[in-house]
Amino acid sequence: MKIKYKLAASVAAFIFSQNVAAQQRFNEMTYSPSETTFRLNAPSKPTLRLYEAGRGGKAYKKVKLMPNGDNTWTATVKGDLKGKFYTFDIGRGETPGVFAKAVGCNGGRGAVIDMKETNPAGWENDRRVPTKSPADLVIYELHHRDFSIDPSSGLMHKGKYLALTEQKAIDHLKKLGVNAVHILPSFDFASVDESKPDVPQYNWGYDPLNYNVPEGSYSYDANLPTRRIMEFKQMVQALHKAGIRVILDVVYNHTFDLANSNFERTYPKAYYRYNADGTPSNGSGCGNETASERPLMHDYMLESMKYWVNEYHIDGFRVDLMGVHDIQTMNDIRRELNAIAPEIFVYGEGWSAGSCAYPHEKLAMKAAVPQMPGIAAFSDDIRDALRGPFSDDHKPGFLGGVTGLEESLKAGIAGMIDHPQVDYSKVNYSKKPYALEPTQMISYVSCHDDMCLVDRLKASIPEAEYDENELIRLNLLAQTAVFTSQGVPFMLAGEEMLRNKKGVHNSFNSPDSINHLDWNNLKTYPQVFKYYSGLINLRKAHPAFRMGRADLVRKHLEFLPVQDCLIAFRLKDHAGGDKWKNIYIILNANKELRTINIPKGQYTIVCANGEVNEAGLGEMEGGEVMVDGQSALILHD
Incomplete structure (x- = not known):
């Protein structure tokens, strides 16, 4: 058990280190009011260009990035660059990098921004909607x-x-x-x-x-x-x-x-x-x-x-x-x-x-x-x-x-x-x-x-x-x-x-x-x-x-005998914990009325002739059931 635990821990540590490395690789611009650090993963030395605007005009500053690890290049520019724009260039044309988080008009230049300033009021309380x-x-x-x-x-x-x-x-x-x-x-x-x-x-x-x-x-x-x-x-x-x-x-x-x-x-x-x-x-x-x-x-x-x-x-x-x-x-x-x-x-x-x-x-x-x-x-x-x-x-x-x-x-x-x-x-x-x-x-x-x-x-x-x-x-x-x-x-x-x-x-x-x-x-x-x-x-x-699970679908979904251009199925025995015991769904694509047999009993119609109402559209007896052409019939007992 100790060996397995150590192995699992080492695998987890490796994955964590890989994730950290990936995050750093794509964190191409880090802003603070006192300085901004630029980083690029590239095979050759990039030039950083800084611009006043997102389009047009010439760069007001050029900076050579320096090596900082395997195929990684960095440069830190002092001062508050918020509102400025930047590009990288390894000699194949200017680019905002692969992972720009903000850009100017038409996306040709990256933008130096403080991401916290993009949060609307109450954003810290926003949550994904829960899904069971x-x-x-x-x-x-x-x-x-x-x-x-x-x-x-x-x-x-x-x-x-x-x-x-x-x-x-x-x-x-x-x-x-x-x-x-x-x-x-x-x-x-x-x-x-x-x-x-x-x-x-x-x-x-x-x-x-x-x-x-x-x-x-x-x-x-x-x-x-x-x-x-x-x-x-x-x-x-x-x-x-x-x-x-x-x-x-x-x-x-x-x-x-x-x-x-x-x-x-x-x-x-x-x-x-x-x-x-x-x-x-x-x-x-x-x-x-x-x-x-x-x-x-x-x-x-x-x-x-x-x-x-x-x-x-x-x-x-x-x-x-x-x-x-x-x-x-x-x-x-x-x-x-x-x-x-x-x-x-x-x-x-x-x-x-x-x-x-x-x-x-x-x-x-x-x-x-x-x-x-x-x-x-x-x-x-x-x-x-x-x-x-x-x-x-x-x-x-x-x-x-x-x-x-x-x-x-x-x-x-x-x-x-x-x-x-x-x-x-x-x-x-x-x-x-x-x-x-x-x-x-x-x-x-x-x-x-x-x-x-x-x-x-x-x-x-x-x-x-x-x-x-x-x-x-x-x-x-x-x-x-x-x-x-x-x-x-x-x-x-x-x-x-x-x-x-x-x-x-x-x-x-x-x-x-x-x-x-x-x-x-x-x-x-x-x-x-x-x-x-x-x-x-x-x-x-x-x-x-x-129902969400294959075993429940196999247990509770039952198809009735197929007819040409007609499919019928039953969701049976309170499928998925449903309050309705049996639900019958009949899909008739024929132009003409068709009949289908279901067990005798009293049923509530919830869908018929282009209407749906969970509370019920009427009652009907089981046995031979008629389904209008090009329509669906849903009923339950």
């Missing part, structure tokens, strides 16, 4: 500009972080019932010119520039480095006060470009993957891919995510193209976050956008999720079973009356775990379970990176384009599958108001006229919001829909 299980989360994915830019929003801070501090925005989210907001990339990205705030510009933000600074175009003054930081924190603080978690979309798999990136200008070839012939690997589909398995990038990802957690109180991360990263790095991230707060949720895309210059079996693909406890992946299985394949916008799925997808939908409803009634040989993509626990599956039917649900239904089901009632029925049916599944439910902002993007699939740089939310739809289609809200709150009120 990821199964309790209801995730709402939004883009800052989409959410608030349209006049119909009635929000004052249009396109800004502060829109999410407004009472109307908070009230909308709370009434809908979501408890986690997934914000699209909000670090400093390259595609929007922050110096032209009055010129309409749009991008999703998947083009990283400075990973550890909030994007300036969502702030009121990108020229003032502290402003964007404080406003981001005010947003987090307001959402936390409302009981809503904040999940940050992180894009460590690639940079805006390679040659001019901060990584390459600081430590060439240390952060990226290359093919055998020396060309950059392109598993991201963006011209470059980072190398998470290499020490600098591995440590960078860990320190960056911990920084967002500690400095900005972030509650979770969505990892873009997680399949580009290696399994070990993702597990190390999970371990490091567990040491801070185990409830921090991590999920990602379990795929890449191309072939990576790294062994496939070592990458954090969806199939590798069993090797990554505590990390979840999006389920394209349930998504495409419901609405049709990602590869063909015009091909329908279950919702369009396509048979043969029932087993894929069953797998998604069970949370992609091993379940005795799911035949994975008939599942569309995953031929074996990929989740050890249902909380490792993100259940969804639409997200930013695709057609929104309305557009997809119109594109793949001709009748839905001309029959608004059918469009709404199918929309509601799709989300019923999502929110009654045992995975972690996820929805795209605006689906609750029947959002459309005029049929644009990849709207990453489309104008506001395509991407905006039309809040007038809340008045035009009040039944849609009411159904979404009722469905979400039904899930939150009943643990049967979110």
